Amino acid sequence: MLDIPTLPPRKSDLEDKVKRFYMFAPTSVVLALQKEAAMRGTDSWNLGGIVIAQWLAAGCPDQIVPLNEIG
Numbered sequence: 001m002l003d004i005p006t007l008p009p010r011k012s013d014l015e016d017k018v019k020r021f022y023m024f025a026p027t028s029v030v031l032a033l034q035k036e037a038a039m040r041g042t043d044s045w046n047l048g049g050i051v052i053a054q055w056l057a058a059g060c061p062d063q064i065v066p067l068n069e070i071g
């Protein structure tokens with residue numbers, strides 16, 4: 001018989017620590033992110049995290065309209 005562990009209970013007071021995680025993207029995207037980060041005086045880890053946080057705050061839209069398509 002399998003000994004399946006139980007899920008731990010959810011915690012109500014979690015610390016919102018900064019953590020690094022990895023993603024996969026084409027080389028051209030990685031290079032563009034690194035270039036943009038350098039132009040903004042930050043690194044690609046922080047800029048990528050900010051972009052993801054803003055996307056989540058916007059409700060995870062399925063489509064992002066490129067600037068050249070905005071009136």
